[in-house]
Amino acid sequence: MRSRPWAGLALAAPALALVAIFFVGPLMMSAVLAFRGKDGGFTTEHFAKAFELYSTDLLFSAVIVVVSTAAIGAVAIAIAGYLTLGEHPRTQAILRWLYRWPLFIPFIVTAQVMRTFLAKNGMLNHVLIGGGLIDPLQAQSLLDWRGIVIAFVWKQAPFVTLLLAGAMAAIDRQHIEAARNLGAGRLRVLFGIVLPQSRRTLLVGLVLSFVTMLSVLSVPMMINPNSPTMLTVDIAYRINSHGDYAVANALCLMSLVLASFGAWFYLREAARKVERT
Amino acid sequence: MSPPSQATGSPYLHADAVSVSYGATRVLDRVSLTVARGELVALLGSSGCGKTTLLRAIAGFVTPTEGRIVVDGRDITRLPPEARGTAMMFQSYALWPHMNVAANIGYGLRMRGRPRDEIAKRVGEMLRLLQLDGYGERSIAALSGGQKQRVALGRALAVDPSVLLLDEPMSNLDYRVRLELRHELRALQQRVGITAVYVTHDREEALTLADRIAVIDAGRIAQLGTPDEVFHRPVSPFVAGFMGADNAIDVVHAGDGWSWPAGGAGTRARAHFRADRARLAPPGTDAGRGTLAIDGAVVQRVYLGTQYRYRVHAGADDFWVDDPERRDEGAAVRVLVPPDALLVFPAAA
Numbered sequence: 001m002r003s004r005p006w007a008g009l010a011l012a013a014p015a016l017a018l019v020a021i022f023f024v025g026p027l028m029m030s031a032v033l034a035f036r037g038k039d040g041g042f043t044t045e046h047f048a049k050a051f052e053l054y055s056t057d058l059l060f061s062a063v064i065v066v067v068s069t070a071a072i073g074a075v076a077i078a079i080a081g082y083l084t085l086g087e088h089p090r091t092q093a094i095l096r097w098l099y100r101w102p103l104f105i106p107f108i109v110t111a112q113v114m115r116t117f118l119a120k121n122g123m124l125n126h127v128l129i130g131g132g133l134i135d136p137l138q139a140q141s142l143l144d145w146r147g148i149v150i151a152f153v154w155k156q157a158p159f160v161t162l163l164l165a166g167a168m169a170a171i172d173r174q175h176i177e178a179a180r181n182l183g184a185g186r187l188r189v190l191f192g193i194v195l196p197q198s199r200r201t202l203l204v205g206l207v208l209s210f211v212t213m214l215s216v217l218s219v220p221m222m223i224n225p226n227s228p229t230m231l232t233v234d235i236a237y238r239i240n241s242h243g244d245y246a247v248a249n250a251l252c253l254m255s256l257v258l259a260s261f262g263a264w265f266y267l268r269e270a271a272r273k274v275e276r277t
Numbered sequence: 278m279s280p281p282s283q284a285t286g287s288p289y290l291h292a293d294a295v296s297v298s299y300g301a302t303r304v305l306d307r308v309s310l311t312v313a314r315g316e317l318v319a320l321l322g323s324s325g326c327g328k329t330t331l332l333r334a335i336a337g338f339v340t341p342t343e344g345r346i347v348v349d350g351r352d353i354t355r356l357p358p359e360a361r362g363t364a365m366m367f368q369s370y371a372l373w374p375h376m377n378v379a380a381n382i383g384y385g386l387r388m389r390g391r392p393r394d395e396i397a398k399r400v401g402e403m404l405r406l407l408q409l410d411g412y413g414e415r416s417i418a419a420l421s422g423g424q425k426q427r428v429a430l431g432r433a434l435a436v437d438p439s440v441l442l443l444d445e446p447m448s449n450l451d452y453r454v455r456l457e458l459r460h461e462l463r464a465l466q467q468r469v470g471i472t473a474v475y476v477t478h479d480r481e482e483a484l485t486l487a488d489r490i491a492v493i494d495a496g497r498i499a500q501l502g503t504p505d506e507v508f509h510r511p512v513s514p515f516v517a518g519f520m521g522a523d524n525a526i527d528v529v530h531a532g533d534g535w536s537w538p539a540g541g542a543g544t545r546a547r548a549h550f551r552a553d554r555a556r557l558a559p560p561g562t563d564a565g566r567g568t569l570a571i572d573g574a575v576v577q578r579v580y581l582g583t584q585y586r587y588r589v590h591a592g593a594d595d596f597w598v599d600d601p602e603r604r605d606e607g608a609a610v611r612v613l614v615p616p617d618a619l620l621v622f623p624a625a626a
Binding site: 185 | 375388
């Protein structure tokens, strides 16, 4: 059969064109504008200004997403682990039904739910006071960095759990039974047998969550809009209040660099897997 | 490692009237089985008969609805799998791909908190025992089927288990490898002196490996005995059929032996015989005293290498008979079955 290299390219061309027009082009334009001065020449003044004004927020964003990612990982491992290794079918069925709910709730609604839940006079403190766990004077608002982390974990943990539970369910059941048969309790089976075999899926879920959280505006805007806050709030502020696209573009590139750490981590793991095989 | 020992006859493993149900379906029905120390008992049966369920109940992956399981005087019926001290070798081997050979073999010892040097020493012993010297650092993916089987066996033996449970461990291997490993496994089991329960649906494997065979049918033990007893003296038509005597025919006892067809006066019965114990002769050949003669016609011929296997149609029945002489399909023949080849059971009501 004659090979027709152009036929393949022609088939991929519409998709490539869409990516180029709607993604690569605007991204390049944003990067170019971040380095373009008022006179049209090259400059780094927008980055200098962005660092001067928002270096704390940059660090704050990085810490928030790293802490949230770690917490999401822990929650996802706990839930997926129980769904895979638990021995109470009814509890597993209830958990399987419940944990997915936040998947269908938008970030903005999540943020609003968390505002009413975590405020000083919110539902959490009411429950704690009503349960006698804290005094009314001890009640405090969690609508700060903790609120953002809780909202992110609540919203993103089900997504990672969904992926992870699927990967764990795909592991040959006899692998689990073999470990238990040789004396491993369920926790050791989880961390010694099940998780190592599903870690790539966990990693993919966490990287996707990491990048998603970096781009969320509604949660930090509604829970903790005051400084220090996340870069997304700063970007929106530069554009909406000052029409300052140059600094906003510089902040976007800084976000992109943060996001690319996640991509680098993922690609490094993928390369290791290729080396092993 | 346990000192080599022979089966002593005293019950070491005792499954006492064990029943297992999945929902409304009763998979095991009051099964009782004793295994002596150092003995290898094969659970033989067709798919879905309950043999693997019994093994899994001993391992702790299935909880009996009735009965109890005792190992060396200790009731383990309600213990979780990790507290039983048994070791199971799985049909798929269930080797962990993220660990190398040595880590797989040493896993059970790590779970028991043994020191690292002791684990390394034991893993080395296992690798030598299973002729896998130099394979410790290999990835599981780099092993052949036979090597995986050895690693799985080494992993189970490394913890010096109270009972070794083997769930059709050779079903994924080539015939030649299977034959070789079958003998190796038997020799190893006898050398180590370990008590073992071996699940298989392969009659030949059970006969070769086991000290005793439990033939299981529909959740019950149909017969428990030595390979010789089960093979030559099956207690039921089912066991006879499962052990290869799958030619069955209605006969009548009149005069000095069994005869066919079973239309005349006398005691009626159902006779089973093996294809290789009968022979074909031309029609009208004198059967001789006590020999059952069945007249029929060849309807199918299969070449076996050293001889042919013929499907013979007689009356309403079909039989398989082995014979070295080549015959054409459609040829009239007389099937001759010597009296000592007949396994006779009471006729069905």
